[in-house]
Amino acid sequence: MKIMTSFRNLDSHGQFRAPEVIAQEAPLIGKRLTRFREDLVHLEATASQTRGKTRIEASLRLQLPSGVIAAHEEGFEIEPVLRAAFASLRKRLDRHLSRLRHEPEVKRPARRRALGTPLPPARDTTEAERRALYFDLIEDHLEAVYNHVRRELTYLEAGGEVPTGRLSVGSLVDATILKGLETFEKKGEFSIGDWLRKLAHETIEAEARAARLSVPDDSVSIDDEPETPAQDPTEADQEMFEFYQPDAVLLLEELVPDEGEDSAEEGMTRRARALALHRAMADLPALWRTALIFLDLDEMAPAQAAAALGISEAEVTEIAGHAHAFLRCKLREAGIFPDRTDRDTAAGMVARELRKTGRLPLPVQDRDRVSQALTGSAAQKEKEVSS
Numbered sequence: 001m002k003i004m005t006s007f008r009n010l011d012s013h014g015q016f017r018a019p020e021v022i023a024q025e026a027p028l029i030g031k032r033l034t035r036f037r038e039d040l041v042h043l044e045a046t047a048s049q050t051r052g053k054t055r056i057e058a059s060l061r062l063q064l065p066s067g068v069i070a071a072h073e074e075g076f077e078i079e080p081v082l083r084a085a086f087a088s089l090r091k092r093l094d095r096h097l098s099r100l101r102h103e104p105e106v107k108r109p110a111r112r113r114a115l116g117t118p119l120p121p122a123r124d125t126t127e128a129e130r131r132a133l134y135f136d137l138i139e140d141h142l143e144a145v146y147n148h149v150r151r152e153l154t155y156l157e158a159g160g161e162v163p164t165g166r167l168s169v170g171s172l173v174d175a176t177i178l179k180g181l182e183t184f185e186k187k188g189e190f191s192i193g194d195w196l197r198k199l200a201h202e203t204i205e206a207e208a209r210a211a212r213l214s215v216p217d218d219s220v221s222i223d224d225e226p227e228t229p230a231q232d233p234t235e236a237d238q239e240m241f242e243f244y245q246p247d248a249v250l251l252l253e254e255l256v257p258d259e260g261e262d263s264a265e266e267g268m269t270r271r272a273r274a275l276a277l278h279r280a281m282a283d284l285p286a287l288w289r290t291a292l293i294f295l296d297l298d299e300m301a302p303a304q305a306a307a308a309l310g311i312s313e314a315e316v317t318e319i320a321g322h323a324h325a326f327l328r329c330k331l332r333e334a335g336i337f338p339d340r341t342d343r344d345t346a347a348g349m350v351a352r353e354l355r356k357t358g359r360l361p362l363p364v365q366d367r368d369r370v371s372q373a374l375t376g377s378a379a380q381k382e383k384e385v386s387s
Helices: 012-030 078-099 125-158 169-186 192-213 235-243 264-283 286-297 302-309 313-333 343-354 364-375
Strands: 002-008 042-049 056-064 067-075 384-386
Touching (some): 012 042, 056 078, 125 286, 125 364, 169 192, 169 364, 192 286, 192 302, 264 313, 264 343, 286 302, 286 313, 286 343
Antiparallel strands (some): 042 056, 056 067
């Protein structure tokens, strides 16, 4: 298992103690993962403290070939916070492993169209300071942007609106951040968080439209010679499979958080209810879904949601009503809502369930890539070790 650690703004005690706690807890995770190849398992441990504050946040992200498992804890002392996060991760990992029925297949990653190009070096000190200012403004919101993009791309793929694997979460996040760099001085009355969600919506909408119209990566001309029938893999083929990492598969199941149910029956009931909602969300038109997420999950005011979507406040209210009616119908068909559930009750239940949507920590490498591009240096102090 590969382990990456990242510590931000911790005091000297935290910087010293955190690696020790991680070194003690990581083997307890590793011994549960003997079914997976070690080079396909990655654990990221992040501990951070806001400047001038005493509260500590710890995030763990375990990347497996079969999915991503995450845990998050907060507190005021580094050791209890990290140990609580690892305990939560172990519990969620045990549940994940119990649900697996077969080994995941490793496939070669699809070639993806690159979104934009890396930022060139800043022209002068003024531009460098501008980029650094922009990064300071958005740094605390990067994880929210990442989860917004990941959630929407999961819905688009599950609903068949975008070919699976055609777009990547990292590329869409990068495109959103670069788009913001061009216009952040003109963001208007939006808060930084709402403004970034607006940019993410616009970026996803444009790239999803382009993906639907593009030629598939594996398409060939009818004039080409047919491929040679598949043979047993050669040594070179084996080396290529070992070199490439498996695709990051986006699953609706990852939007359902583990909440520490008291019984297996309660857990199955809750997961079934949440999955039914997310499947119905994937069937919504993209504009309806985004309006509902802005209002119910992000809790934006209707006026702010309207401005972010580029439509009137009346249209947002009308769209949200249609979306709730669609979800109520779908969830009735799935047996989640009783037939006599009224509109307001159903809307409240949907809003509460959406607010429970699982969130994943932003990968350390993604944060550092953005920091490197905007400030010229990594935001995190990283190291990799093997266990």
